[in-house]
Amino acid sequence: MKNIRNILIPLCIFVLFSCEDELTKVPNFISEDNIFESESLTEAYLAKIYQDLRFINFGGDNGYNVGMIPAIGGEHICYADWQTPNTTYQRTYSAAAGDGPVGYYPWNNIRDANYVIENIANSSSFEQGYIDAKTAEAKYLRAHMYFEMVKRYGGVPLITEVQYVDDPEETLYPSRSTEQEIYDFIISELDAAIPFLSTDPTGGQGRVDRWTALSLKSRAALYAASIANFGEVQLDGVVGIPNAQAESYYQMSYDASKEILDSGNFSLYNAYDDKVENYINLFLDDGNSEVIFAQVFEPIVKGTGFDRLAFPAEFRGGWGCNFPVLYDIVELFDFQDGRLGTSISRDELTANNSWDIDEFFGNRDPRFRASVFYPETTFKGGLIYFHSSTLYTNNVGEKVESTSGNLDRGGEVWPAAAHPRNVRNTGLLRRKSVNESLDLPNSGESGQDFSIFRLGEIYLNLAEAAFYLNNMDESLAAINMLRERVDMPLYDQITEDNLRKERQVELCFETHRYWDLVRWRIAPEYLDDVRMKGLVFKYDLDEDRYIVTLKNAEPVTREFGPERYYFPIDQGIIADNPKWIQNPGY
Incomplete structure (x- = not known):
């Protein structure tokens, strides 16, 4: 819906595509009419669409929004309640409140994809094979954006031509297509693109x-x-x-x-x-x-802060401990001996029972052990600790509980309690995608x-x-x-x-x-009227076993009614285009 006759081609995109020569030939502002006479400019234009598509959401303090969809899906939350993933799963979804940070309305980016599709065919400089390939690439990117919208809202307006401010109202303010029409459009666009993609x-x-x-x-x-x-x-x-x-x-x-x-x-x-x-x-x-x-991603040049956010407290270079894993998802991981993940009943998680840590975690599906930090996980040549205290028999034969200092565990230095950041939320942290080879990672250093x-x-x-x-x-x-x-x-x-x-x-x-x-x-069965759980670990030094109990890991009870199968349409969107009728239940 924008009327753009000139676009800014960022210097970094030129460098990315090795277009140094172009920088000496053109000013920073380039007429859109010239884009499709230069492969360098065309690639830069497409690169901007890629960049703005948000395949993975790395917003929020250099990346904590990567946890947004896992948080609303009951997998892991974020460290602090003020962080966007936590406010997103805790929010009330209504017509008045809208869809909040999880919303996605990429109309400007769709307009740019439409511009490529409409105009590259008019190039007098490109071979037909290049035109077909770049058209197919833009069709894919447009289809991907529509998929991100349809899974949130159902049917949305289907805009396949560049809009200008002086277009008639029926063009500028289209009605919502049906959900089936959007899915059929996505699939037909992919079918049209596939023969021309590498x-x-x-x-x-x-x-x-x-x-x-x-x-x-x-x-x-x-x-x-x-x-x-x-x-x-x-x-x-x-x-x-x-x-x-x-x-x-x-x-x-x-x-x-x-x-x-x-x-x-x-x-x-x-x-x-x-x-x-x-x-x-x-x-x-x-x-x-x-x-x-x-x-x-590439370290420093185009890196993220993922490891800075994810590293356990013992090895963090910055924020750390930012993705606490919920016990509810842990129970889905079965044991290698065939037992179900739920074979350890929650009723058994009391102060009267103790567990060998390998019995509790170490024999689970290798995908669990590769995806979650749990007590005594080996990392960077050391151990990750999650216990809140240690029980042991002192020199006068009394069983005592300590929360500070170090103890001796068979010649090994044993902390009486783990770092508070490890313990604070669920007693478990996300390991999947964490790069162990980094040393005290900072913002921008993660390149995986x-x-x-x-x-x-x-x-x-x-x-x-x-x-x-x-x-x-x-x-x-x-x-x-x-x-x-x-x-x-x-x-x-x-x-x-x-x-x-x-x-x-x-x-x-x-x-x-x-x-x-x-x-x-089936989302209400797992996400409605529930407070997800975390674990509290106390270590018994005499027995080399853990007392494991449950705790509420979230400050509020989750709500997920059947209306949430679709997010509410933001009121600003409806105010801009009244043909955007609101979704059911809002």
């Missing part, structure tokens, strides 16, 4: 290719299928998809997933024999065989990439689509591929429950669980 895998370097587009198709079609299968059509289809459409969307998701898996371009990461070490490094070994598309699409998700997408297409053998085989990688007992049959649990475990903290609970229409 078949050479470039997504690991942060550039869209054929496999990136197929991955979004795999995911988006699966979401549409779920909404048709489990949802309800309301507002004449502005939200909801007719149930009769579910099978066709499952088939589309299955076909896209199958093409990726059959391509031979990707494989499950298996670089290390140790299953915990292997899963840790899956998220640190940039551009590895499993990564289909990643948001790429963040996968937007990886092969593990594609196996899960295929398994889910195959399940609902009644292809149980293929669904089971796909799930067992992931379990075999981490030496977990293989399933002998596939069920809806173990299919969904496997997805939550494999993709934990990767911004999937919230959206999955919503599209399956």
Whole structure:
């Protein structure tokens, strides 16, 4: 909705694309009419769309908003209640309050994608192959933005042409399309783009290719299928998809997933024999065989503060301890001997029981041990502590409890209590994606990439689509591929429950669980009328065991009514365009 005749091309984008010569030829302000006569300017224009798309939200003190979707999905929260992820899960969602920080209305960025699609074809300088490839890239980016909106709001206005302020009102203020129309648009745009995108895998370097587009198709079609299968059509289809459409969307998701898996371009990461070490490094070994598309970072030049925020207190260089893991998600991780993660009943977590830490945590799924810091986790050659006090027998034979100083544990220095930052919230911290090789990390020093699409998700997408297409053998085989990688007992049959649990475990903290609970229409079972739990650890030095008890990890009881399957439309949006009717329940 903006009328822009000149755009600012940032110096940093020119440097990024090695366009030094252009800097000597053009001023900082460049007419839009000249963009598509120069590959350097075209690449810079597209780079700005990538930059503004927000594949991963690293806002907030150099990155704590990366925890926003895990927080509203009940996986991990943030250290302090004032931080945006915590205010987001605690907020009341209403017409008056709107959707808050989780909202996403990328109209300016969509306008820029539309501008590429409309105008690059008029270039007198480019070969047709280049025009087709860049048009396809812009179509993908536009489709990705619409997917981010449709999963939040259902149907939204579908704007596929550049708008100008002197356009007629019916052009400037369109009505909301139906949710099905938006999903169909996303899929059709991807189908149009796929033939012109590179078949050479470039997504690991942060550039869209054929496999990136197929991955979004795999995911988006699966979401549409779920909404048709489990949802309800309301507002004449502005939200909801007719149930009769579910099978066709499952088939589309299955076909896209199958093409990726059959391509031979990707494989499950298996670089290390140790299953915990292997899963840790899956998220640190940039551009590895499993990564289909990643948001790429480089230390200092284009780094993040993720490790500064995530490091445990013993090794932090700055804020630290910022992503406390909720015990509710821990219970989804089963044990390698076949016991369920819930086989340790919450009723057993009392002051009268004590636990060997390996019995409690160490024999769980290797994906848990690779994803969560827990008591006595080995890190950087030392141990991470989470106990609030230590019980021991003193020199006069009395059992006492200490919270300060150091004790002797068989010749090893043992702190009577862990650092308060480790203990404060849940007694557990996020480990997934944390780079152990950094030394006291500061802002901007984290350079690990963040996968937007990886092969593990594609196996899960295929398994889910195959399940609902009644292809149980293929669904089971796909799930067992992931379990075999981490030496977990293989399933002998596939069920809806173990299919969904496997997805939550494999993709934990990767911004999937919230959206999955919503599209399956089961979010109230896990996120309504509940206060998530943390753990309190007391260490018994005499027994080398822990007393483990539960505590409330959150200051408020979560609320999630069925209206929350869609976020409310911000009142400012409706004031600007009254055709944006409000979502049901608000």
